[in-house]
Amino acid sequence: MTITCTAPGKIYLFGEHAVVYGETAIACAVELRTRVGVKRSNEILILSDIGTTGLDFELHPYVSSAIQKLGSPNVSIEISSEIPVGSGLGSSAAVTVATLEAINIECGLLYDKTDIARMAHEIEKEVQGAASPTDTFVSTFGGVIEIPSRKKLDILECGIVIGNTNKGATPGKTAKLVKQVALLKEEYPGPIGSIIKTIGSFAKHGENMVMQKKYQALGKLMNVNHGLLDALGVGTMELSALVYAARNAGAYGAKLTGAGGGGCMVALSDSPRKVASAIEKAGGTAIISSFAHDGVLQV
Numbered sequence: 383m384t385i386t387c388t389a390p391g392k393i394y395l396f397g398e399h400a401v402v403y404g405e406t407a408i409a410c411a412v413e414l415r416t417r418v419g420v421k422r423s424n425e426i427l428i429l430s431d432i433g434t435t436g437l438d439f440e441l442h443p444y445v446s447s448a449i450q451k452l453g454s455p456n457v458s459i460e461i462s463s464e465i466p467v468g469s470g471l472g473s474s475a476a477v478t479v480a481t482l483e484a485i486n487i488e489c490g491l492l493y494d495k496t497d498i499a500r501m502a503h504e505i506e507k508e509v510q511g512a513a514s515p516t517d518t519f520v521s522t523f524g525g526v527i528e529i530p531s532r533k534k535l536d537i538l539e540c541g542i543v544i545g546n547t548n549k550g551a552t553p554g555k556t557a558k559l560v561k562q563v564a565l566l567k568e569e570y571p572g573p574i575g576s577i578i579k580t581i582g583s584f585a586k587h588g589e590n591m592v593m594q595k596k597y598q599a600l601g602k603l604m605n606v607n608h609g610l611l612d613a614l615g616v617g618t619m620e621l622s623a624l625v626y627a628a629r630n631a632g633a634y635g636a637k638l639t640g641a642g643g644g645g646c647m648v649a650l651s652d653s654p655r656k657v658a659s660a661i662e663k664a665g666g667t668a669i670i671s672s673f674a675h676d677g678v679l680q681v
Contacts, residue, residue, distance in 0.1 A: 384460075385488040386681050388415040389480035390674040391464075391471040392520040393544065393639040393648045395592075395600070396585040396607050399563050399614055401514065401529055405582025408535070408589065409516050411524040411674035412542060416463040416476035417681070418445075420484035423458035430461040444474050447505040448481040455489050466546055466667075468555070470640020474509070475517035478502040483678045495522050498678065511557065524677030528589055535589060537673045540597045540634065541654035544669040545624040545661040550644015559641045563614050577610050601635025601650050608637030608647075616642030624666040625649075631660035 390411040397407020426449060428435050428442045437446045437454070445459060459481065465473040479502045486493045493501070499515070499522040506513035516529050526535040567574040584603050591600040608625055611617055621638045628636035628649035636649035647666075651657040658668035 384419040384421040385484050386417060386419040387480045387484040387487070387678055388417045388681055389476040389483070389521045389678040390415050390524060390676070391473060391476055392517055393471065393542070393646075395526075395604065396588050397529065397581060398611060398638070398640060398642065399560065399616065400578045400581035400585075401516065402560055402563075403578050403582075404530070405578060406531075406585035407516070407529040407582075408526065408585050408592070409520045409529055410526045410538070411520050411677060412471070412544070412671045413674045414464045414471060414544075414669065414671055415674075416461065416465055416473065416480050418477065418480040418484045419460040420457050420481070420488045422488065423456050425456055426454065427458040428461070429459065443509045444478045444505060445481050447508060448478055448501075449485065451501055451505060452482065452485050452489065452491060455485065457485060457488065459484075466646070468552070468645070469546055470638075470642075470645035471544070472517040472521055474506060475502060475521040478505050479518060479521040479678045483680070487680060495677070498522050520677070522677045524674050526592060526673065528585065535592045536595075537675055538592060538597070538650070539595060541651050541657075542671050542673060543628065543633070543649045543651060543654050543657045543661065544639075544671055545628065545647045545649065545664075545666040546669065547618065547620040547624060547644050547646070547666055549620055550618065555643055556641040559616050559643050563616065566615060574614070577613055581607060581610055597634050597650055601633065604635030604637045604650070605629065611638055611642060618642070618644055620644065620665065621647050623664045624661050627660040627664035627666075628657045631657045633657050
């Protein structure tokens with residue numbers, strides 16, 4: 383019998399880059415999921431769109447590291463995903479978390495979700511050189527999470543549209559952009575430090591708006607947050623084209639999500655089809671999604 387687990391991707395409402403400096407951020411799990419099936423086997427096998435391999439730290443680094451972390455049991459693993467890779471939506475966290483949990487259940491290892499989140503973060507750090515615990519935590523536990531306090535907020539009751547520029551998904555992109563912002567802060571500590579603090583303050587204001595279901599006000603803050611990320615030099619023309627298209631189609635608010643430099647933007651709206659259509663017309667790929675209550679789960 384195959385044990386199948388799924389884990390969600392994530393978007394940021396507020397706080398990209400500022401969270402690196404200890405500021406508050408709000409991250410949300412979204413119903414774009416990675417599905418991992420695990421069953422006992424005579425040898426280690428990993429099957430995905432990339433190909434079929436054994437333990438392979440080049441082609442399947444996260445899955446191979448997850449197998450190794452759990453003692454390298456002989457398992458056959460099949461992966462499929464709705465999350466675009468390298469787009470700032472937490473694809474590596476989702477595949478790592480889902481793999482760990484599926485092996486955990488199949489092999490009766492009795493790890494709890496806190497253990498899964500911790501191990502997944504360790505794997506991301508090993509593979510990437512540096513990684514925030516946010517993606518793996520949100521993918522494990524689901525919901526809307528304030529970082530770094532890990533306080534769970536109410537799920538948003540409005541539509542969400544993700545727009546993918548299909549550009550900028552290169553290895554090490556996040557680390558490069560984080561370094562770029564750090565150098566800018568070094569050069570202009572006063573003004574850049576103020577921008578970072580302001581972004582952090584948006585997350586604190588945003589928490590109240592989420593809890594009070596004031597989505598119009600939340601959207602306005604997201605718009606300003608996007609402008610400040612642009613000011614930090616992590617926006618792109620393609621991202622802004624999708625952001626403005628979404629706003630012009632009536633979105634409450636729209637901004638880039640993740641490190642920037644390409645990848646995805648996110649819009650909140652009660653007319654998701656209209657917003658998705660505007661994003662497509664502006665040259666992006668639109669994904670209508672919803673906020674995910676659940677993190678990793680067995681299906």
